Amino acid sequence: MKKVTIEIDEAGNVVIATAGFSGGECLKETADIERSLGVTTSDEKTPEFHKTLGAKQTVSAKA
Amino acid sequence: MSHVAKVTLKIKDLDALAEACRQCGLELVRGQRTYKWYGRSVGDYGADDLASRHGHAVTDWGKCEHAIRVQGNDRAYEIGVVRDTAGDLSLVYDNWMGGYGLEDKAGKGLDKLKQFYAATVGARMLLKKGYNVVRSVVNNNLVVTGTKA
Numbered sequence: 001m002k003k004v005t006i007e008i009d010e011a012g013n014v015v016i017a018t019a020g021f022s023g024g025e026c027l028k029e030t031a032d033i034e035r036s037l038g039v040t041t042s043d044e045k046t047p048e049f050h051k052t053l054g055a056k057q058t059v060s061a062k063a
Numbered sequence: 064m065s066h067v068a069k070v071t072l073k074i075k076d077l078d079a080l081a082e083a084c085r086q087c088g089l090e091l092v093r094g095q096r097t098y099k100w101y102g103r104s105v106g107d108y109g110a111d112d113l114a115s116r117h118g119h120a121v122t123d124w125g126k127c128e129h130a131i132r133v134q135g136n137d138r139a140y141e142i143g144v145v146r147d148t149a150g151d152l153s154l155v156y157d158n159w160m161g162g163y164g165l166e167d168k169a170g171k172g173l174d175k176l177k178q179f180y181a182a183t184v185g186a187r188m189l190l191k192k193g194y195n196v197v198r199s200v201v202n203n204n205l206v207v208t209g210t211k212a
Contacts, residue, residue: 004194006185006207010170012177014070014185026065033188037181038073045066 004030006037014038072181074144074152077129079187083179088134088168091144095130098143100157127155131169131176139164142173178205 002020009015014037018026027043034040074080081091102125127143131154140162147153154173156162161171169176182198182205189196194209 002194002211004189004209006182006189006209007201008072008178008181008185008205008207010174010178010203011172012072012174012181014072014181016068016070016185018065018067021065023065029192030066030068033185034068034070036075036184036188037070038075039071040068041071042069043066044068 002029004033006033072177074154074177074180076184077144079183080131080144080180082183083176084131086179086183087170087176089131089142089176090134092130092132094128096127097125098127098130098141098156099132100125100140100143101159124155128152133164133168136164139168141165142169142176181205182207 003018005017005019007015007017016030016034016037018030021029077091077093081093084091123145125143127145129144131142131144133139133141140157140159142154142156142165145153145155154176156165156169156173158166158172161167162169166173170178185207186196186198186209189207189209192209192211194211197208197210199206199208
């Protein structure tokens with residue numbers, strides 16, 4: 001299940017969190033929400049984000 | 064969790080602002096070009112949020128593009144919807160004595176109105192995207208949660 005949570009504190013600060021998305025899908029999903037609300041000041045990817053993007057490995061061996 | 068973003072709120076949607084006003088016991092009067100305040104500056108307020116530091120010159124105090132008033136309280140000061148230095152919409156008001164009832168509805172610093180505005184915008188965006196939306200209050204924070212399969 002995909003989940004988007006928008007939390008607004010008493011000072012009007014907004015935090016948007018997503019869950020259940022694959023890789024960069026979450027960024028696309030909330031981009032227009034963030035723009036509609038104002039200016040994004042920080043954006044932290046979570047372990048789930050990086051896991052589903054896949055990791056590149058380079059292996060070098062010396063003879 | 065996939066990502067967490069922090070957003071500085073900007074007022075962009077007048078329809079959402081009107082709805083947030085309604086939820087707070089206020090009324091957005093579109094096209095009202097003046098807002099009620101003391102009427103003249105006495106120079107007794109110097110905080111960072113002073114309107115003249117954010118594009119609303121002292122000579123323009125009392126003028127606005129739209130106004131927000133307190134329903135059922137003609138004595139209360141009003142909120143002016145004006146443009147800031149960046150050309151974005153901004154809310155200004157005379158906070159002397161809490162605006163004589165204005166802050167009771169809109170919150171100190173208009174924080175409650177801004178909170179409701181952001182929640183309205185967020186909920187509308189999520190509904191448009193096909194989410195099931197639930198609104199709740201957690202530790203005085205408004206939380207809008209959207210879920211879909």
